[in-house]
Amino acid sequence: MQKPFVELYRPQTLSEVVGNQQTVERLKYFVDNGNLPNILFSSPPGMGKTTIAHCLGRQMLADQFKQAFIELNASDERNISDIRERVRTFAQLQVTLPVGRHKIVFLDECDAMTSQAQLALRRIMEDCGDSTRFILACNIVSKVVEPLQSRCCVITLQPPSVEDIITRLRQICEKASIKAGPEALRLLADLADGDVRNAVNNLQTASLALQKQLTEAGIRDVLDFIDVNQVGKIYSAAKTRFDEGHSQLQKLFIEGYSADEIVAAFYRFGMNPKTVMTDQTRAKFLKAVAQCHARLAGGINSELQVARMLVEATE
Numbered sequence: 001m002q003k004p005f006v007e008l009y010r011p012q013t014l015s016e017v018v019g020n021q022q023t024v025e026r027l028k029y030f031v032d033n034g035n036l037p038n039i040l041f042s043s044p045p046g047m048g049k050t051t052i053a054h055c056l057g058r059q060m061l062a063d064q065f066k067q068a069f070i071e072l073n074a075s076d077e078r079n080i081s082d083i084r085e086r087v088r089t090f091a092q093l094q095v096t097l098p099v100g101r102h103k104i105v106f107l108d109e110c111d112a113m114t115s116q117a118q119l120a121l122r123r124i125m126e127d128c129g130d131s132t133r134f135i136l137a138c139n140i141v142s143k144v145v146e147p148l149q150s151r152c153c154v155i156t157l158q159p160p161s162v163e164d165i166i167t168r169l170r171q172i173c174e175k176a177s178i179k180a181g182p183e184a185l186r187l188l189a190d191l192a193d194g195d196v197r198n199a200v201n202n203l204q205t206a207s208l209a210l211q212k213q214l215t216e217a218g219i220r221d222v223l224d225f226i227d228v229n230q231v232g233k234i235y236s237a238a239k240t241r242f243d244e245g246h247s248q249l250q251k252l253f254i255e256g257y258s259a260d261e262i263v264a265a266f267y268r269f270g271m272n273p274k275t276v277m278t279d280q281t282r283a284k285f286l287k288a289v290a291q292c293h294a295r296l297a298g299g300i301n302s303e304l305q306v307a308r309m310l311v312e313a314t315e
């Protein structure tokens with residue numbers, strides 16, 4: 001069994017992290033000068049929170065990384081008293097570090113903790129502040145209680161651009177001796193929608209199936225995703241006869257695609273430079289897609305919302 005690329009090619013230093021260059025530069029400052037503040041990273045999955053926390057720890061603590069860095073995953077730890085115990089023991093541990101360096105507790109997915117546990121965590125942070133710094137990570141910053149946020153430097157990671165993702169995929173291809181044309185990498189990066197983990201996973205799937213020779217057409221064959229041309233057909237059908245477009249749309253559900261996947265395909269169609277639309281039509285189209293995306297993200301995951309998107313996009 002091949003190890004997952006996301007593990008095998010996880011960036012080891014901040015220089016390998018793509019996107020968010022200003023943030024990364026700021027973090028390198030702490031690597032060089034020490035005095036790391038408590039940090040709360042926030043972003044949707046797959047943009048590098050866990051990776052950056054590890055790189056930061058490894059680079060700041062160098063040889064002492066093993067003794068001076070612990071990682072706790074809030075969604076694995078059963079309750080706050082377990083976390084308190086582990087952090088206390090760790091904070092009391094004697095590790096000799098250069099001036100300006102501190103032991104680091106990395107607490108991943110802290111938005112999975114209850115508000116009470118988060119408030120308790122704030123106390124723990126205060127009690128251990130002399131010897132220990134905290135790096136927290138969350139997907140949704142509004143799920144982190146304000147008193148905890150206010151004790152951290154909150155860093156919101158932006159989705160890496162398509163170009164950034166291509167850069168990372170190209171580096172991995174080099175290391176893994178994969179041959180990939182620029183269109184092939186662009187397609188993988190486009191599909192990822194800012195999620196580097198997704199792009200790297202798809203790179204691995206495609207590379208296995210295509211014996212390390214990636215072409216755009218090959219990837220279309222191997223990966224199961226909705227082609228923008230299919231969206232184009234639904235869109236033009238719906239513009240002349242709504243039922244026709246709608247029944248084609250429903251076919252996608254029958255084929256097993258989720259509402260999220262369909263909306264993502266509509267987004268790719270709307271953003272694709274090859275899609276011919278006036279600026280005004282494109283704006284209306286993307287607005288319909290964005291509103292549907294927001295409703296789905298709010299938990300209303302239904303065919304009806306996607307049908308509404310089609311109505312609004314073709315009005």
Ligand SMILES: Nc1ncnc2c1ncn2[C@@H]1O[C@H](COP(=O)(O)OP(=O)(O)O)[C@@H](O)[C@H]1O
Nearest residue numbers: 006010017018045046047048049050051196197
């Ligand atoms: N900004 C990035 N630069 C380079 N690789 C990345 C980046 N973000 C994610 N990755 C890749 O995706 C995988 C998952 O990233 P991770 O840091 O676990 O994301 P998160 O914690 O935000 O969900 C990593 O192993 C790495 O290979």
Ligand SMILES: [Mg+2]
Nearest residue numbers: 049050051108
């Ligand atoms: Mg993570």
